[in-house]
Amino acid sequence: MSDGTIDGPFGSDAVLAGEYVLHLLPPEARRAAEDRLAVDGAFRALVAQWSERFAQLADTVAPVDPPAGIRAALRQAVADARHNERRRRGSVLGRLFAGGLGGLLAAGAAVLFLTVALPRIEPPYSGPLYAAQLQGEDSDLVVQARFDPRDNAITVLRQAGGPAPGRVLELWLIAEGAEGPVSLGVLPEGREVEVDVPDDLAGAIPTGTLAISDEPPGGSPDAAPSGPILAVGAVEDA
Amino acid sequence: MATTTRDDIEAMIARTAQQDRDAFLALYDATSAKLFGVCLRVLDSRPDAEEVLQEVFVKVWRNAGRYSANGLSPMTWLITIARNTAIDRLRARKVVHEDADAVGGLEDKAPGPEAQAIAASQAREIARCLDELDDDRAAAVRGAYLDGQSYQDLSDRFAVPLNTMRTWLRRSLIKLRECLGG
Structure with a gap:
């Protein structure tokens, strides 16, 4: 318990979870609870239970129509997000890449889409983690990618293989239903590296597919991969 | 809706x-x-x-x-x-x-007639269990959830020491949990 003065039933996790949901914990204790949510499934379940129960109290809150300007501003904001994404994708090259990826996927069982067996990490609004295991048929590259939506960052861990001499690895996102890939950037050197995902792409990661291509230094000169796809894998709940 | x-x-x-x-x-x-x-x-x-x-x-x-x-x-x-x-x-x-x-504002935050009608038609478990608590303790829980009041806000509002308010709330959470069957 945060103040350490009360033990017994007052110190129980159920009470702590209730205080967390009511937003009664001081900032440090609240952060500690959030850290715990990320790793402790039983505590997460308690928080979810209190969240459901207290949300019923919102029945007593009368709906109030917000001013129309808010809807208009949001409509504009999401339109801009989609426009930027489309521009980045590059339609012609995107389709070329989609063909290449299609071939790779058609290779079937040889291409493995493995979900990494990580503990489920899904605090009610700190969010789950997502993971993808990337590998390919003709390459020894094996990469584990983990996406944390709290800071929109992908941690990429190279488990086997690496870039060819004088070449680099570039990470791509294929959003669900998208025609082609969007570059998430050239992977920095190192076995474990972090890649920041732009805010407007982050929403597509959980249901997307990640791929890694072989590229010249500096990355693909095009909006789509210029070299072979070395590894690919679907993103799953971790 | x-x-x-x-x-x-x-x-x-x-x-x-x-x-x-x-x-x-x-x-x-x-x-x-x-x-x-x-x-x-x-x-x-x-x-x-x-x-x-x-x-x-x-x-x-x-x-x-x-x-x-x-x-x-x-x-x-x-x-x-x-x-x-x-x-x-x-x-x-x-x-x-x-x-x-x-801080406070108990009266002006009371639900209006429309909200009360909604509440009455959707009387739920949590409301029933809050009714089993003392009135001011139930009000403190509602104040925390609906008005976002902190322990300090609540202790000011009910004119009780901070530690007393913490004890109220934690006891209320235990009783609610028993009542809700968690």
Whole structure:
């Protein structure tokens, strides 16, 4: 318990979870609870239970129509997000890449889409983690990618293989239903590296597919991969 | 809202996760009045609540892909985002100007006739269990959830020492949990 003065039933996790949901914990204790949510499934379940129960109290809150300007501003904001994404994708090259990826996927069982067996990490609004295991048929590259939506960052861990001499690895996102890939950037050197995902792409990661291509230094000169796809894998709940 | 079911809202969230703009706006149309009500209740200020509501829906747009995994019902998920964003704003505001007037306000935050009618028609388990608590203890729990009041706010409002308020709340949580069968 945060103040350490009360033990017994007052110190129980159920009470702590209730205080967390009511937003009664001081900032440090609240952060500690959030850290715990990320790793402790039983505590997460308690928080979810209190969240459901207290949300019923919102029945007593009368709906109030917000001013129309808010809807208009949001409509504009999401339109801009989609426009930027489309521009980045590059339609012609995107389709070329989609063909290449299609071939790779058609290779079937040889291409493995493995979900990494990580503990489920899904605090009610700190969010789950997502993971993808990337590998390919003709390459020894094996990469584990983990996406944390709290800071929109992908941690990429190279488990086997690496870039060819004088070449680099570039990470791509294929959003669900998208025609082609969007570059998430050239992977920095190192076995474990972090890649920041732009805010407007982050929403597509959980249901997307990640791929890694072989590229010249500096990355693909095009909006789509210029070299072979070395590894690919679907993103799953971790 | 009456004609929008839980499944409808879940479907809208799922399509929002695919960057479906129309679904996102449909979700806004179905839920924004409720969430605006929640924000207004916490913040007691229209301009603040309007800013927070916009922030809430930006979060929904960005995080809709995380919804399916979190195990909450869709309205609980949305209300939790709205309430947390509003309380964060409330606490930030208090740091800027510690305003005695911001504390309390029991009367002017009482639900209006419309809200009371809704409450009566949707009397739920949590309300029944709160009724089993002493009146001021139930009011303290409601103040924390609905008005975002802190232990300090509540101790001022009920004129009891901070530690007494902590004990009230924690005992209330234990009783609620027993009553709710958790």
